[in-house]
Every structure is written in C-alpha cells, then in structure tokens.
Amino acid sequence: MLTILFDGIAYGMLLFVIACGLAVTLGLMNFVNLAHGAFAMLGGYCAYVLVNVYGVPFFASLPVAFMFAAMIGLLAERTLYVHFYNRSHLEQVLFTIGLVFMTSAVVDYFLGSQQRFINLPAYLQGRFDFFGVGIGKYRLLIILVCALILIVLQLILGYTRFGSRLRAAVDDQRIARGLGINVNWVFALTFAVGCGLAGLGGALGAEILSLEPHFPLKFMIYFLIVVSVGGTSSITGPFLASILLGIGDVAGKYYAPRYGGFVIYTIMIVVLVLRPQGLFARGTSK
Amino acid sequence: MNALETIGLEKRFGGIVPTNDVNLKVREGARHALIGPNGAGKTTLINLLTGVLKPSKGRVKLGGTDITNLKPHQRVARGISRTFQINQLFGELSPLEAIALVIGEREKLGTRFWRAFGSDEKIVGEAIALAKQFGLADVLGERTSSLPYGKQRQLEIALAIAGKPRLLLLDEPAAGVPEAERHEILETVAALPKDVTVLLIEHDMDIVFGFADRISVLVDGKLFVEGEPKEIENDPRVRAVYLGERTDD
Amino acid sequence: MNTGNTVQDSVTALKKKRAWHWLEYVFWLAAAASVFLLPSQHALLTQIAIWSLFALSLDLLLGYAGIVSLGHAAYFGFGAYVAALFAINFTGEPITGLIVAGIAAGLLGLATSLLVLRGTDLTRLMVTLGIALVMYEIANQMSWLTGGADGLTGMPVNPVLGIFPIYFRPANSYAYVLIVCFVLFFVAKRIVHSPFGYSLRAIKGNPLRASSIGIPNNLRLIAVYTIAASYAGIAGALLAQTTPVVSLTYIDFQRSADVLLMLIIGGTGYLYGGVVGSALFLVAQKFIGNITPQYWEFWIGFALVVIALFARDRGVFSIFERILGALRNDKAKP
Structure with a gap:
C-alpha cells in the first residue's frame, strides 16, 4: 500500500519536473506547446547514449542531459517558436505536433524504435525495507532530486531578479517592456530552462516512463493534464496535480489496471469543465 | 412609461465598483444621453444592460419586465440593440x-x-x-x-x-469619425421613429447637446445628476467634473 | 456613380456564392467517371472518399464555426463500431447501418458538445482530446463487445437496399461510397449557405457581436457540433463497411491528427479542402510511406511545421488557393 504511495509520489515528481516548463509556456505565455515531451525524450536519449555507449557515469549524464535539452530548446525557441507567439492556437498546435512527428522520426531512424533502458549503477538498484515499506532506491533518488529542483525553482522565482522579471513579463508584457525588461530574452531563457528540466526529467525517468520514440505523444496528455488541472497561477498547483496524477496512475495500474486511463481522462474532463482555470487556481477576477 | 429602468444596479470586480447603485430611468421614445468622464463606468453599465456582464446586485427592467436574468441574445429578442465603442x-x-x-x-x-x-x-x-x-x-x-x-x-x-430595436444603445458612435462625418451618423439616428428609445453613451459634449433631450451624468460608477440639456450645461458640478478631467489629460 | 448597378451586382454575387461552380460539376463527373476508368485504383480512391467525408465533417466545425478539435476520431470510431455491431446483431443492410451510425454519433456529439463548448478554445482543445482518449479506452476495455486490441471482425455487408452487392466488389463498393459522399456534400453545401450556416460564420468571426444581434451562440454551436459528429460517424461507418476489420486505429489520436492535417493541407471553409488534402496526403503516403515509415512520419511533421508557418496565406498551397479561389467565389473586386 505505502509502497504504491511512494512509487506514485516518485512518478508524480517526475511528471512535475518535466511539465513545469510547460506550465510556463502554456499557462503564462499562452502557447500551446504539444512538443514539450519531445525535449524530455531528447534528454532521456542523451543520457542513454552517454551512459550506455560512452560509459559516462549516470550522475554525470544528468547535467549534460539538462544542458542538451536546454540548448536545443533555446535554439528552437529563437528560430521557430518565436514566430508563433502571437498566432492562433490552431497554428501552434499544428506546428508543435509537426515538431513531435519530426523528432520521433529522427530518433526512430537513428536509435531504433525499441524501448531503451539506461544502465543504472548497482547501488541504485533494488529496494530496502523502511518500517515495513519497500522503498526502491532509484525512486528515492528521483524524489530527492525532484524535491531539490522544486526548492531551487521556488527560490529562483520568489527571490531573484530573474524571477521577478519573469513574473513581471508574464503579468503584463507591455509594462515589463516599458520598465526596460528584455521580455524576449526572459521568455527565451525561461523556455530553455523549462526544456532543460524536461530533459533532466526524461533522463531521470527513462526507467519509469519507458524511453522510446513515441514518448512525446504518449505522455503529451499527462503533461497537459498536469498543467490544465494544476492551473498556472503558481508552481504549487501543477506540483499538487502531478503528485495526484502520479499516485492515481500508479494506484490505478495496480488496483484496476483496466480502468486506469479511463478514470484519469474522465477526471480531467470533469475538472476542465467545472474549473477551466485549474483545480488549484485561486479565484481570480472573472 | 419607462422604456428602461435599473434598480440599485451594482457591479463589483474585486475591490473596484464600476457601477454603484445606479437607478436610471429612460422614458419611452427619449433621446437620452449618458455622459461622464473616462473611467466613469459607462461601458460597464452598457454591458450590464445588454447582459454581457451579470450584475452583482440590482435589477434591469425593459418596458416594465424584469430582464436581469436573460442572456444577451434573449435581450435582443426583447428589443435591445447596441453598437460598440470599438467596431x-x-x-x-x-x-x-x-x-x-x-x-x-x-x-x-x-x-x-x-x-x-x-x-x-x-x-x-x-x-x-x-x-x-x-x-x-x-x-x-x-x-x-x-x-x-x-x-x-x-x-x-x-x-x-x-x-x-425598441431600445437602441449607442456606445460612442462617433468615436474615431472625422468631425465632418459625425453629423451624418447622428442624423440617421435622430431620424429614427419616435417609438425607438435611444440611449447614447458619449464623451463628446457637442454631440450630446445637439442630440439629447435628457442627460444623465455618471461619475465614479454613480449617477451624479440628471436633467434637461440646459440644466446640465449650466450645472456647476458637471462643469467641475469635466474641467477637472480636462486638466488631467 | 451608378449605385444601382453595384447593388444589383452584390445581390447576384450573393446568389452566385451558393450556386454550383463549374469546377464542382467537373469534379463530381470526374469522380463518377473514375468508377469506370480507374479500376486499379479503387481501393485508394475509396480511402480518399471516406477521408474526404471525415475531413468535411471537421471542416463544418473548424472552417465554419471555428471550433478546433483534437479528438474528432471519437465520433468516427464510434460510428464505425456502432455500424459494425448493428450489422452483426440486426441487419447487414449498409444504408440502414449508415443511418443508425449517423444518429448514434450525432447523439454522442450532442452530449459531448455540452462539455466542449463550455470553455475557452484552449480548454476546448483539451476536452476534445480527452473525449477521444476516453472513447479509445472504452473501446479498448470493452473487448467482449468491440474485440479490443484484436479488432472487430465478421461484420456482414449485405447488398445495398437488397439489390446492389458491395461486399468484396471494389468497383461497386467505391460507387456506393461515392454516392453517399455526394449526397452528404450536397447537404453540407445547403447547410453552409443557409441562414444557419451564415450565423455560424458570424459566431466564428465575432462571437460578441453575434450574440448582440440576437444569435444564440451556444445553441447554434451545439447544433453544428452534432451535425459534424454525425457526419464523422457516417464516415466511420463507411470505412467499417468497406474494410474487413474495425480496430482501435479508427479512434486513436493519429486519426484525429491526420484528419486535421488533411483539412489544413487542403484549406478550410470551402468544403472541398478535405478532398484536396486527403488526396494529396494518401497519394504521398503511398509513395513516401513505401520507402520507410520513419520517412513518412518525418515528412508529415515537416509539412505540418511548414503549413503552420505559412498558414496565413497557405504558403506552398497558394497555387491551389489560386485555382480554388475561383471555386470559393471570393473573386477580385469587380
């Protein structure tokens, strides 16, 4: 029982790390980025190639995966995404689905379509018993890393100049520009960090999320659920939504494997219909 | 007989009250003007009358029937029609x-x-x-x-x-129209049969005094004063409001 | 200044808009001729016709009412399963099957439209996607009824109206599909050029103004959503009747994405976009997809990105635009 809870939290934490970048693009910049999962996949494959092919230590591969996804994200933002900020949602959807298809095809072409596993160091394998609760070492690591990221994110957003600039840029672009904030640069950097975190999450979660070329499409709906159910008024909303979704999904697969997906999608629809601003959004004007 | 009547109409957005206890009466067949400085809540009031916004408090009556709970398209069917400040x-x-x-x-x-x-x-x-x-x-x-x-x-x-419509709401119809063409627009409106009641929301005083037979002044979401054009024109308080605003600009 | 003439011109222009263009006659005659002239391509042509009908149903939503759907396959798949189950359990007469599937999918559309139309367009995207996913899960889980991942087989296909056999007769079956498509195109054309159709355009163009001239926006959108769902259901039923197995691919995300892409390739808002798009798509798939599936996926993605980048003037498809501009009748000023 508690093991399921624990696994669910680990899973939810991963979803959060991957999806928090999407919360910014979708929620704050009002950009429907269906390709967000592609960056997570790229991070995952980056770590896979480093660890399995070049024998780089697992821990060293994580920051590289972050940087790799962030750089590609930055490049994509500056060259492609930037043309779509003021376009209709339909055009954004078409563009980002197109990106997903292209990335999946490229990965499939070079690395094959089968599921890949990253060779984990021996000390991360197995479980230990903690007051009768079976704790997977690897999952514990995920929780620790993700919690660390969450704390750092909160600190950056709340206490740094960049954080206040981002909030200003999101609140009112025009005024932020007037204050001399380079909004384009703030958005680009935020986008890159969001992609980097997705890449890190992809690398960290390759084991749990099953790394294969159609990863972005398979998890697209999960990331969207995190953002739309969690709302985008804070970081806590998506975080709580991720944890709930993670626990719900793991528990669903365990107790009612046949109805898991059905229940999750239905809940998403109900939440969207009843609370279009997200489940945890504070009552905003209108 | 009033074509339109609002009873204690109020709208709040958080701490802002753009419409505050407005009791407006527009007589059947009137050429009524609603004036007020920028930010007085004129457009919010129009949106409450047409049903685009729901009031926080109060009622809206059209020809004696309560229409507060009707949707915009249902109000149109009852005879309310409007123009927009921005096309x-x-x-x-x-x-x-x-x-x-x-x-x-x-x-x-x-x-x-x-x-x-x-x-x-x-x-x-x-x-x-x-x-x-x-x-x-x-x-x-x-x-x-x-x-x-x-x-x-x-x-x-x-x-x-x-x-x-039985009641036509015009939200600054002359906005953005060059001086020379303004009268053309309002002449068509003025020539409407007398069974159409017109409520004109306007910022420009010349247009209002040339058109209206009754004027209400809205300031800070409240009805400030109401009367014949002559009375309004000579009302020192109205002048103060407008003069005060002009120096602000 | 001869205003009398321009007034008359604009009235004639209005009439011309709804009249059939000569290209439409040519197109349908060519389609009819292909039944006799292109026997080797009947399988492909049947596919194109069915996808065209499916894309037409999405065009009613997107092109005329401005509703973006990421889950239109929900109604397509539902119609297909209903048609198959109806044929297995009641009668294999195809027209009856189409009608039943159309009504069933329409009812599903009616029920789900209440969910879809509540939010902003972003929540609409998510809700349409979610509905399709839920339908997929249901079809997957109710395997005792739908065959689950194995698909549903053994659907009887009797002669149409008891006289026209289409089972394993490609030419007949193509002719049958084509006639159904023609009837439904005809109906769609009447609808979009009716006062109802114009009110949809008004809602798409400016919902605020539409409601303030007395149009009940939500009721009209519910109506068109229901009609579109019904069309999609009939398209699904057609595919079920002309292929040996109804499977989960009828209802998956790929199908929703493909139909959206076909429509966008061909252009929205003039009914024939889906025909152009599905023809290009399926022919290209036949050639590129034969090399390797990855190539196909890559180029589809590439096409999407390019179209999205230049969608405003339809970029690389401006050539088509020019030809079809005449069809749409938005000719240059007189």
Whole structure:
C-alpha cells in the first residue's frame, strides 16, 4: 500500500519536473506547446547514449542531459517558436505536433524504435525495507532530486531578479517592456530552462516512463493534464496535480489496471469543465 | 412609461465598483444621453444592460419586465440593440450579408438550414434599403474587413438598427469619425421613429447637446445628476467634473 | 456613380456564392467517371472518399464555426463500431447501418458538445482530446463487445437496399461510397449557405457581436457540433463497411491528427479542402510511406511545421488557393 504511495509520489515528481516548463509556456505565455515531451525524450536519449555507449557515469549524464535539452530548446525557441507567439492556437498546435512527428522520426531512424533502458549503477538498484515499506532506491533518488529542483525553482522565482522579471513579463508584457525588461530574452531563457528540466526529467525517468520514440505523444496528455488541472497561477498547483496524477496512475495500474486511463481522462474532463482555470487556481477576477 | 429602468444596479470586480447603485430611468421614445468622464463606468453599465456582464446586485427592467436574468441574445429578442465603442463587425461577410443576417435573426429565421441565405426577397430588399440609408450602397458586396473606417462605423450602427430595436444603445458612435462625418451618423439616428428609445453613451459634449433631450451624468460608477440639456450645461458640478478631467489629460 | 448597378451586382454575387461552380460539376463527373476508368485504383480512391467525408465533417466545425478539435476520431470510431455491431446483431443492410451510425454519433456529439463548448478554445482543445482518449479506452476495455486490441471482425455487408452487392466488389463498393459522399456534400453545401450556416460564420468571426444581434451562440454551436459528429460517424461507418476489420486505429489520436492535417493541407471553409488534402496526403503516403515509415512520419511533421508557418496565406498551397479561389467565389473586386 505505502509502497504504491511512494512509487506514485516518485512518478508524480517526475511528471512535475518535466511539465513545469510547460506550465510556463502554456499557462503564462499562452502557447500551446504539444512538443514539450519531445525535449524530455531528447534528454532521456542523451543520457542513454552517454551512459550506455560512452560509459559516462549516470550522475554525470544528468547535467549534460539538462544542458542538451536546454540548448536545443533555446535554439528552437529563437528560430521557430518565436514566430508563433502571437498566432492562433490552431497554428501552434499544428506546428508543435509537426515538431513531435519530426523528432520521433529522427530518433526512430537513428536509435531504433525499441524501448531503451539506461544502465543504472548497482547501488541504485533494488529496494530496502523502511518500517515495513519497500522503498526502491532509484525512486528515492528521483524524489530527492525532484524535491531539490522544486526548492531551487521556488527560490529562483520568489527571490531573484530573474524571477521577478519573469513574473513581471508574464503579468503584463507591455509594462515589463516599458520598465526596460528584455521580455524576449526572459521568455527565451525561461523556455530553455523549462526544456532543460524536461530533459533532466526524461533522463531521470527513462526507467519509469519507458524511453522510446513515441514518448512525446504518449505522455503529451499527462503533461497537459498536469498543467490544465494544476492551473498556472503558481508552481504549487501543477506540483499538487502531478503528485495526484502520479499516485492515481500508479494506484490505478495496480488496483484496476483496466480502468486506469479511463478514470484519469474522465477526471480531467470533469475538472476542465467545472474549473477551466485549474483545480488549484485561486479565484481570480472573472 | 419607462422604456428602461435599473434598480440599485451594482457591479463589483474585486475591490473596484464600476457601477454603484445606479437607478436610471429612460422614458419611452427619449433621446437620452449618458455622459461622464473616462473611467466613469459607462461601458460597464452598457454591458450590464445588454447582459454581457451579470450584475452583482440590482435589477434591469425593459418596458416594465424584469430582464436581469436573460442572456444577451434573449435581450435582443426583447428589443435591445447596441453598437460598440470599438467596431465589432463580421470581417469576412459583406455589409449586405451582415445586415441580411441581422434581419433574418430578428425574424426568427436564423435556424433555417435548408433554404439558401439571401433567397428571401423581403429580407434582401430591406437590407438594401437600410444600407442605402447609411451610405453603404456602393460597397454592399465587399468584404467588411476591406472597407474604410468610416464605412465600417456606419455599418456598426446599421447592424444595430437592422434589429428594429425598441431600445437602441449607442456606445460612442462617433468615436474615431472625422468631425465632418459625425453629423451624418447622428442624423440617421435622430431620424429614427419616435417609438425607438435611444440611449447614447458619449464623451463628446457637442454631440450630446445637439442630440439629447435628457442627460444623465455618471461619475465614479454613480449617477451624479440628471436633467434637461440646459440644466446640465449650466450645472456647476458637471462643469467641475469635466474641467477637472480636462486638466488631467 | 451608378449605385444601382453595384447593388444589383452584390445581390447576384450573393446568389452566385451558393450556386454550383463549374469546377464542382467537373469534379463530381470526374469522380463518377473514375468508377469506370480507374479500376486499379479503387481501393485508394475509396480511402480518399471516406477521408474526404471525415475531413468535411471537421471542416463544418473548424472552417465554419471555428471550433478546433483534437479528438474528432471519437465520433468516427464510434460510428464505425456502432455500424459494425448493428450489422452483426440486426441487419447487414449498409444504408440502414449508415443511418443508425449517423444518429448514434450525432447523439454522442450532442452530449459531448455540452462539455466542449463550455470553455475557452484552449480548454476546448483539451476536452476534445480527452473525449477521444476516453472513447479509445472504452473501446479498448470493452473487448467482449468491440474485440479490443484484436479488432472487430465478421461484420456482414449485405447488398445495398437488397439489390446492389458491395461486399468484396471494389468497383461497386467505391460507387456506393461515392454516392453517399455526394449526397452528404450536397447537404453540407445547403447547410453552409443557409441562414444557419451564415450565423455560424458570424459566431466564428465575432462571437460578441453575434450574440448582440440576437444569435444564440451556444445553441447554434451545439447544433453544428452534432451535425459534424454525425457526419464523422457516417464516415466511420463507411470505412467499417468497406474494410474487413474495425480496430482501435479508427479512434486513436493519429486519426484525429491526420484528419486535421488533411483539412489544413487542403484549406478550410470551402468544403472541398478535405478532398484536396486527403488526396494529396494518401497519394504521398503511398509513395513516401513505401520507402520507410520513419520517412513518412518525418515528412508529415515537416509539412505540418511548414503549413503552420505559412498558414496565413497557405504558403506552398497558394497555387491551389489560386485555382480554388475561383471555386470559393471570393473573386477580385469587380
């Protein structure tokens, strides 16, 4: 029982790390980025190639995966995404689905379509018993890393100049520009960090999320659920939504494997219909 | 008999109260003007009257019937029609199509899905006649989005009038129209039959005094004073409000 | 200044818009001729016709009412399963099957439209996607009824109206599909050029103004959503009747994405976009997809990105635009 809870939290934490970048693009910049999962996949494959092919230590591969996804994200933002900020949602959807298809095809072409596993160091394998609760070492690591990221994110957003600039840029672009904030640069950097975190999450979660070329499409709906159910008024909303979704999904697969997906999608629809601003959004004007 | 009456109408957005206990009475057949400085809550009031916004408190009555709970399109069916301060047109349609659409909806024929649009001679005839009145005859078949601003402004008002309203709400109809064309626009409105009540929301004093037979002044969401144009013109408090605002600009 | 003439011109222009263009006659005659002239391509042509009908149903939503759907396959798949189950349990007469599937999918559309139309367009995207996913899960889980991942087989296909056999007769079956498509195109054309159709355009163009000239926006959108769902259901039923197995691919995300892509390739808002798009798509798939599936996926993605980048003037498809511009009748100023 508690093991399921624990696994669910680990899973939810991963979803959060991957999806928090999407919360910014979708929620704050009002950009429907269906390709967000592609960056997570790229991070995952980056770590896979480093660890399995070049024998780089697992821990060293994580920051590289972050940087790799962030750089590609930055490049994509500056060259492609930037043309779509003021376009209709339909055009954004078409563009980002197109990106997903292209990335999946490229990965499939070079690395094959089968599921890949990253060779984990021996000390991360197995479980230990903690007051009768079976704790997977690897999952514990995920929780620790993700919690660390969450704390750092909160600190950056709340206490740094960049954080206040981002909030200003999101609140009112025009005024932020007037204050001399380079909004384009703030958005680009935020986008890159969001992609980097997705890449890190992809690398960290390759084991749990099953790394294969159609990863972005398979998890697209999960990331969207995190953002739309969690709302985008804070970081806590998506975080709580991720944890709930993670626990719900793991528990669903365990107790009612046949109805898991059905229940999750239905809940998403109900939440969207009843609370279009997200489940945890504070009552905003209108 | 009042064509329109609001009773204790109030709208709050968080801590802001753009409409505060407004008791407005507009007589049947009146050419009533609602004036007030920028930010007085004129447009919010219009949105409450047309049902775009729900009031936090108070009632709206049209010809004695309570319409507070009706949706915008239901209020249109009861005879309220409006224009917008910023043009709200159908860019893809031609003026002829747009006007004919309004007339068709007015006649409750909008759900016909098998009959061809524009095949009803009566509707098309009426649309053409109205378009001519508003100087749109020479651009009837063009896309609305390609029309010059002045024509679009005329169409904005023509669409509202095509609904044959009992109460017409005009939200700054002359906004953005050059001095010379302003009177043209208001002449058409002034020439409407007397069974149409007109409530004009306007910022420009010259237009108001040339048009209205009754004036209400709205300041900070409240009805400040109401009376004949003469009274308002000579009211020192109204002058103070406007003079005060002009120095602010 | 001869205003009398321009008034008359604009009235004629209005009439012309709804009249059949000569290209439409040519197109349908060519389609009819292909039944006799292109026997080797009947399988492909049947596919194109069915996808065209499916894309037409999405065009009613997107092109005329402005509703973006990421889950239109929900109604397509539902119609297909209903048609198959109806044929297995009641009668294999195809027209009856189409009608039943159309009504069933329409009812599903009616029920789900209440969910879809509540939010902003972003929530609409998510809700349409979610509905399709839920339908997929249901079809997957109710394997005792739908065959689950194995698909549903053994659907009887009797002669149409008891006289015209289509089972394993490609030419007949293509002719049958084509006639159904023609009837439904005809009906769609009547609808979009009716006062109802114009009110949809008005809602798409400016919902605020539409409601303030007395149009009940939500009721009209519910109506068109229901009609579109019903069309999609009939398209699904057609595919079920002309292929040996109804499977989960009828209802998956790929199908929703493909139909959206076909429609966008061909262009929205003039009914024939889906025909152009599905023809290009399926022919290209036949050639590129034969090399390797990855190539196909890559180029589809590439096409999407390019179209999205240049969608405003339809970029690389401006050539088509020019030809079809005449069809749409938005000719240059007189």
